[in-house]
Amino acid sequence: MGEILCSQCGKANPSDAVLCRYCSAPLIEAATPSAAASEPLIPQEKGSEEPLPDWLRELSAPLPSQPSPPSEGPPLPDWLKELGAVAEQAEEERGVELPSEPAWLDLPEKGAPPTVYKSASVEEESPLEEETTLAEALTNADTSLPHWMSATETPGEQEPPPSPPEEQLAPPEAPLPSPAEAPLTALGTEEETPLWTSPAEETAAAAPAEGIIPSRLSPPQFETPFPTEEAIAPPSPPAQPFTTPPFLEEDLSWLSELEAALPGVPAEEEIEAEGGTSTEESQLRGPFLLDSDLSSWLAISLTEEETAPPAETPEEALQPAELPSWVQAMRPSPLEGGEPAAPPGEEEHVEGVGPLAGIRGVLPAEPDVAQATKPRFLGQRLQVSQAQEAQAAHLRELIAAETQPIAIPAQPLLGTGWLLRLGIAFLLVLPILLTQALQAPGFPYPMPTAEILAVQRLVEAQTNTSVVLLAVDYQPAYAPELDTLASTVLTHLWQRQALVLTLSTLPNGPLQAERLASLVRAKAGLPREGENLFVNLGYLPGGPLALASLAQQIQTALPQEVRGENPWENPRLRPLERLDQLSLVIVAVEDPQRARIWVEQISPTLRSTPMIMLTSAQVEVLVRPYLEAQPSQVQGLLSGWSGGAAYERARARSGPVSGHWAAFSTAVFNGGLLLILGSLVAIAQTGWARLKERRAAHRAGGAP
Amino acid sequence: MNLSEVLGMFLGFVLSLMVLSYLLGDNPLFRFAAHLLVGVAAGSIGCIALLQVIWPRLLKPLLFGLPEERLLALPPFLLSLLLLSRAAPRWHGFGGPVLAFLSGVGAATVVGGALSGTLFPQSMATINLFDSQAIQSSGKPLGLALLDGAIFLVGTVSALMYFHYHTRAARPAWLQVLSWPGQLVMAIALGAIFAGVLMASLSALVERLGALLDFLNWVVFPGQ
Numbered sequence: 001m002g003e004i005l006c007s008q009c010g011k012a013n014p015s016d017a018v019l020c021r022y023c024s025a026p027l028i029e030a031a032t033p034s035a036a037a038s039e040p041l042i043p044q045e046k047g048s049e050e051p052l053p054d055w056l057r058e059l060s061a062p063l064p065s066q067p068s069p070p071s072e073g074p075p076l077p078d079w080l081k082e083l084g085a086v087a088e089q090a091e092e093e094r095g096v097e098l099p100s101e102p103a104w105l106d107l108p109e110k111g112a113p114p115t116v117y118k119s120a121s122v123e124e125e126s127p128l129e130e131e132t133t134l135a136e137a138l139t140n141a142d143t144s145l146p147h148w149m150s151a152t153e154t155p156g157e158q159e160p161p162p163s164p165p166e167e168q169l170a171p172p173e174a175p176l177p178s179p180a181e182a183p184l185t186a187l188g189t190e191e192e193t194p195l196w197t198s199p200a201e202e203t204a205a206a207a208p209a210e211g212i213i214p215s216r217l218s219p220p221q222f223e224t225p226f227p228t229e230e231a232i233a234p235p236s237p238p239a240q241p242f243t244t245p246p247f248l249e250e251d252l253s254w255l256s257e258l259e260a261a262l263p264g265v266p267a268e269e270e271i272e273a274e275g276g277t278s279t280e281e282s283q284l285r286g287p288f289l290l291d292s293d294l295s296s297w298l299a300i301s302l303t304e305e306e307t308a309p310p311a312e313t314p315e316e317a318l319q320p321a322e323l324p325s326w327v328q329a330m331r332p333s334p335l336e337g338g339e340p341a342a343p344p345g346e347e348e349h350v351e352g353v354g355p356l357a358g359i360r361g362v363l364p365a366e367p368d369v370a371q372a373t374k375p376r377f378l379g380q381r382l383q384v385s386q387a388q389e390a391q392a393a394h395l396r397e398l399i400a401a402e403t404q405p406i407a408i409p410a411q412p413l414l415g416t417g418w419l420l421r422l423g424i425a426f427l428l429v430l431p432i433l434l435t436q437a438l439q440a441p442g443f444p445y446p447m448p449t450a451e452i453l454a455v456q457r458l459v460e461a462q463t464n465t466s467v468v469l470l471a472v473d474y475q476p477a478y479a480p481e482l483d484t485l486a487s488t489v490l491t492h493l494w495q496r497q498a499l500v501l502t503l504s505t506l507p508n509g510p511l512q513a514e515r516l517a518s519l520v521r522a523k524a525g526l527p528r529e530g531e532n533l534f535v536n537l538g539y540l541p542g543g544p545l546a547l548a549s550l551a552q553q554i555q556t557a558l559p560q561e562v563r564g565e566n567p568w569e570n571p572r573l574r575p576l577e578r579l580d581q582l583s584l585v586i587v588a589v590e591d592p593q594r595a596r597i598w599v600e601q602i603s604p605t606l607r608s609t610p611m612i613m614l615t616s617a618q619v620e621v622l623v624r625p626y627l628e629a630q631p632s633q634v635q636g637l638l639s640g641w642s643g644g645a646a647y648e649r650a651r652a653r654s655g656p657v658s659g660h661w662a663a664f665s666t667a668v669f670n671g672g673l674l675l676i677l678g679s680l681v682a683i684a685q686t687g688w689a690r691l692k693e694r695r696a697a698h699r700a701g702g703a704p
Numbered sequence: 705m706n707l708s709e710v711l712g713m714f715l716g717f718v719l720s721l722m723v724l725s726y727l728l729g730d731n732p733l734f735r736f737a738a739h740l741l742v743g744v745a746a747g748s749i750g751c752i753a754l755l756q757v758i759w760p761r762l763l764k765p766l767l768f769g770l771p772e773e774r775l776l777a778l779p780p781f782l783l784s785l786l787l788l789s790r791a792a793p794r795w796h797g798f799g800g801p802v803l804a805f806l807s808g809v810g811a812a813t814v815v816g817g818a819l820s821g822t823l824f825p826q827s828m829a830t831i832n833l834f835d836s837q838a839i840q841s842s843g844k845p846l847g848l849a850l851l852d853g854a855i856f857l858v859g860t861v862s863a864l865m866y867f868h869y870h871t872r873a874a875r876p877a878w879l880q881v882l883s884w885p886g887q888l889v890m891a892i893a894l895g896a897i898f899a900g901v902l903m904a905s906l907s908a909l910v911e912r913l914g915a916l917l918d919f920l921n922w923v924v925f926p927g928q
Contacts, residue, residue: 418727418728418729421727422727422728425727428906428909429909429913432909432910432913433913433917436910436913436914436917437917476741476745477908478904478908480907480908480910480911480912481904481907481908481911484907484911507748507749507752507753508745508748508749508752510752510756511748511752538752538756539752539753539756539757541753541757543810544810544813544814544817545809545810545813548813548817559760559761560760562756564755564760590904596821596822597814597817599821599822600814600817600818600820600821600822601813601817601821603821604820604821616900616904617899617900617901617903617904617907618897618900618901618903618904619900620896620900621893621896621897621900622897625826625829626825628829629825629826629828629829630828630829630832630833630835630838631825633821633825639900640900640903640904640907641903641907642903659914660907660910660911660914663910663913663914664906664907664910667906667909667910668902668903668906671902671906675902
């Protein structure tokens with residue numbers, strides 16, 4: 001056993017020592033290069049027929065020798081010394097005088113572990129049992145390899161990439177080991193050896209330092225704490241097939257799934273082929289990184305930035321992000337194609353409109369019942385009888401007939417009954433015309449009854465200070481009858497110089513009152529010139545309510561006359577406030593209901609003021625009970641033209657009724673005859689019909 | 705006779721002939737005369753309501769009246785607006801309270817008037833027919849007066865019994881016997897009403913025929 005001189009401290013060490021026992025410097029340069037090159041790093045097992053892979057052979061290649069610089073002070077790590085030497089040499093070549101080494105380089109790294117160089121010669125000569133080779137470490141990594149590391153290594157093992165040339169596997173300068181590979185190297189070195197130094201050194205030893213890289217930048221001279229991408233290149237497949245333990249296969253299964261799920265992710269070789277960072281470029285950038293006074297981590301960062309693909313345009317840089325699976329499930333699917341069809345029998349509703357368009361499984365905004373689709377015919381037949389069907393059909397026809405317009409049949413101008421109508425009209429009209437045209441004497445005037453005499457007496461009792469209320473409460477259709485009757489009484493009143501107030505609960509009553517006054521003025525010339533004996537108070541709205549208020553407040557109920565003037569400024573009307581202050585109340589009415597309302601609402605409030613009624617002949621029967629009651633509610637009644645004729649007879653004066661009495665009495669007589677004749681004809685027709693029925697029944701009964 | 709009177713007589717003559725043409729059946733002349741009568745009546749009613757009710761009793765006090773008059777006219781004005789809202793289906797409900805007020809007050813007035821003006825006085829009149837003092841004061845013979853009163857009483861009671869209806873079974877025999885005089889009384893009353901209607905119609909016919917003759921007489925003999 002010989003001795004080896006340490007290149008750092010120059011002291012002698014045993015030949016089997018790997019590190020200097022004094023300065024812990026590696027003793028590699030002391031080994032014989034030829035012997036180191038001839039001896040593999042990992043000895044082949046005896047009996048093994050398969051050669052070692054290239055990367056294992058490269059790992060076992062001997063490290064090149066390097067000159068040992070003079071050491072002053074505490075020894076620096078080799079990689080720092082090499083780094084400083086390269087920098088100085090580069091500056092010297094550019095003619096720049098480099099400053100002295102920075103202080104941090106001069107300081108001894110007490111805490112830094114010493115670098116351990118492994119060499120085949122050392123391995124061969126020293127029987128260190130605890131030091132294992134890299135291959136053994138890989139094989140023994142079943143228990144010590146972390147999970148993430150196993151996952152990273154598995155694809156390389158399953159699909160071994162083609163072995164790159166040696167120039168690409170080991171760049172000559174600054175082979176920065178990747179952090180992922182550091183543990184791998186640590187497995188094959190001693191425990192005190194820094195994890196990041198060995199692989200770099202080994203790959204640097206395997207890489208050629210010729211051509212592009214100057215010889216002074218040989219790999220052993222650069223030791224960077226971080227591996228480069230070249231250093232993490234997949235290692236060459238091992239000589240023996242690597243058997244993955246079962247639990248690793250289980251864990252690595254997700255990786256294969258991920259690879260299958262992401263087919264678009266290119267492999268590293270493809271990236272390089274497409275213009276990515278190639279090994280040569282990394283080698284070219286190495287000196288630049290080393291020339292600048294940057295820290296290694298910054299150099300790594302810069303290297304990564306430079307190796308990044310060229311800057312893209314903003315549109316190209318916006319790559320679509322990959323959504324999580326649950327977000328992709330919610331993503332609206334295109335309406336046309338691209339989506340798998342729903343499984344048969346399962347109808348998924350796809351929203352077609354609105355903000356939820358394209359989303360499956362959305363509850364429809366409109367229920368199915370609201371869709372304007374024709375209901376499906378069920379084809380069931382009701383269990384009905386023929387009679388029910390006939391009735392239903394009849395009902396259907398009736399309903400259909402309701403919507404069809406019914407044309408009114410055109411009646412002939414001269415129908416079937418026109419002769420009868422003309423005959424009756426002839427019997428009525430002709431005597432009237434003859435009587436009036438010839439002024440023939442008619443039937444004698446009727447005798448005045450008690451109620452007529454009462455009217456005559458009450459009107460005769462009026463004086464020039466009397467105020468009489470005349471209610472013109474009849475429709476225009478009854479004007480021929482009631483105008484004549486009222487004009488008779490009105491003439492009598494004006495002859496007595498009585499002031500007559502007229503009102504009406506009908507809207508057209510005021511016009512009737514005006515017409516009545518004009519008739520009297522035309523026929524009798526009353527009132528005379530200068531006499532103000534007529535005040536038309538107009539329309540009294542409200543029906544029964546108005547009559548009730550009229551009985552209490554006549555001036556309030558009728559504040560003005562029909563011409564808009566205030567009638568209550570008349571000296572004869574000024575003291576008048578209630579109806580019982582009137583001299584007489586006369587109601588001319590043709591409707592029994594209106595006559596009853598007048599009696600009910602006004603009669604109880606009149607007290608001593610008498611009320612008489614001028615009614616149509618058709619109302620006399622219904623008003624008479626009020627007249628004949630004890631005490632009577634109506635003090636006088638003048639009904640129809642017969643009553644008017646009796647009134648004029650009682651006064652012994654001719655009046656408006658007298659001019660029509662002859663014709664009227666003739667018409668009434670003829671009408672009575674026609675009624676009797678018609679009744680006889682009707683009785684005869686009924687008797688004849690019954691006789692025919694009896695004969696028919698007798699024939700039917702005697703036939704058998 | 706001035707022009708307006710002549711024109712009135714002519715129009716009356718023409719319209720009367722149009723109405724009398726109904727003897728030949730329904731015809732356009734009759735319908736025209738009837739429609740003209742209805743239209744003129746409606747127009748006159750509207751004008752009278754506006755000129756004699758709405759303006760002088762509602763709007764004029766509200767616009768030109770004294771403050772107290774305006775205050776008094778304001779409630780009727782608001783109630784009238786609410787009543788007008790019934791014309792629009794959307795605001796139909798606002799007129800309900802006004803109609804309820806009118807119906808309630810009107811019903812109370814009519815019922816009170818019927819009780820005090822018809823039911824009680826007529827009942828007392830029927831009872832007083834058998835009052836001997838009243839009979840003696842009237843000067844009628846007592847027996848005749850009592851017979852008159854008995855007819856009134858039987859006729860009134862039997863007529864009321866005729867309008868007794870039984871829904872579950874037929875009218876009892878005694879009720880049918882007692883209601884028979886009521887039927888007779890009602891038949892006589894309806895006959896009297898029909899006679900009165902006939903007399904009223906004949907009065908109108910006689911008056912119209914007289915007007916036609918007067919117009920023809922004036923046309924033929926204008927100097928008379």
